Amino acid sequence: MILELQLLKIKINIYKQFQMESPKQTLEISKQQQCQDLESQKACRICLNEETSQDKFIDYCQCKGTIKYVHELCLKTYVMSKISDQQANLKDVVKNKQYCDICKAEFQVSWKNSYQLINWKKLLQNETATLLVIIAGFLIMIGSIIVMTSTRDKVEQITNDEIKNIVSVVIIILCCVSILFLLSCQTYIIYKYLIIKSIKINKIAKIEQNNEQNRHVNHQANKQ
Numbered sequence: 505m506i507l508e509l510q511l512l513k514i515k516i517n518i519y520k521q522f523q524m525e526s527p528k529q530t531l532e533i534s535k536q537q538q539c540q541d542l543e544s545q546k547a548c549r550i551c552l553n554e555e556t557s558q559d560k561f562i563d564y565c566q567c568k569g570t571i572k573y574v575h576e577l578c579l580k581t582y583v584m585s586k587i588s589d590q591q592a593n594l595k596d597v598v599k600n601k602q603y604c605d606i607c608k609a610e611f612q613v614s615w616k617n618s619y620q621l622i623n624w625k626k627l628l629q630n631e632t633a634t635l636l637v638i639i640a641g642f643l644i645m646i647g648s649i650i651v652m653t654s655t656r657d658k659v660e661q662i663t664n665d666e667i668k669n670i671v672s673v674v675i676i677i678l679c680c681v682s683i684l685f686l687l688s689c690q691t692y693i694i695y696k697y698l699i700i701k702s703i704k705i706n707k708i709a710k711i712e713q714n715n716e717q718n719r720h721v722n723h724q725a726n727k728q
């Protein structure tokens with residue numbers, strides 16, 4: 505009974521796999537051949553390839569038999585494909601529990617934020633205004649420094665020491681504030697518009713279940 509069920513699941517998987525492939529490829533591969541291959545060798549249930557030293561199988565759920573073999577990378581890609589919006593907030597994604605589609609066992613996924621600089625072509629095409637704002641910001645910063653150094657000579661000419669000190673302090677404060685303000689604006693613009701934030705899977709791990717949970721999981725799997 506269990507063997508029959510597993511065979512049926514393998515067939516369903518192969519059917520899904522065939523649907524994903526192009527019609528030309530589909531014709532080239534015999535369904536029966538695939539099925540026999542799966543039974544005789546340890547093949548990934550997603551890509552149907554064997555385990556290699558670079559591409560290892562991962563044990564992450566309660567599936568048994570040939571159906572349990574899946575590459576870590578294939579599984580990560582599959583889990584990622586289930587997230588509709590990859591730009592989604594990490595907090596929202598983390599909240600969702602992940603379950604094996606076949607045995608319904610929950611597995612642990614640890615996520616990480618990924619930051620990537622926008623590519624230059626896209627930057628020049630879509631973010632020209634942002635780029636100009638950033639360049640203008642840097643020019644204003646350089647301008648502030650030049651103004652600060654050039655006014656120093658004029659301040660030196662003031663004979664009244666008290667006024668001289670006040671003017672110096674005011675100029676220094678004004679320049680520092682403007683430079684700090686521009687720097688924070690620049691940082692914000694770069695972070696907001698030039699860095700692509702996405703979510704990646706850091707690690708997938710099996711959740712060890714006790715016997716009672718196992719029975720529950722098996723019961724659910726058998727019901728399907």
Ligand SMILES: [Zn+2]
Pocket residue numbers: 548549550551552553574575578
């Ligand atoms: Zn695979």
Ligand SMILES: [Zn+2]
Pocket residue numbers: 565566567604605606607608609
């Ligand atoms: Zn499973």
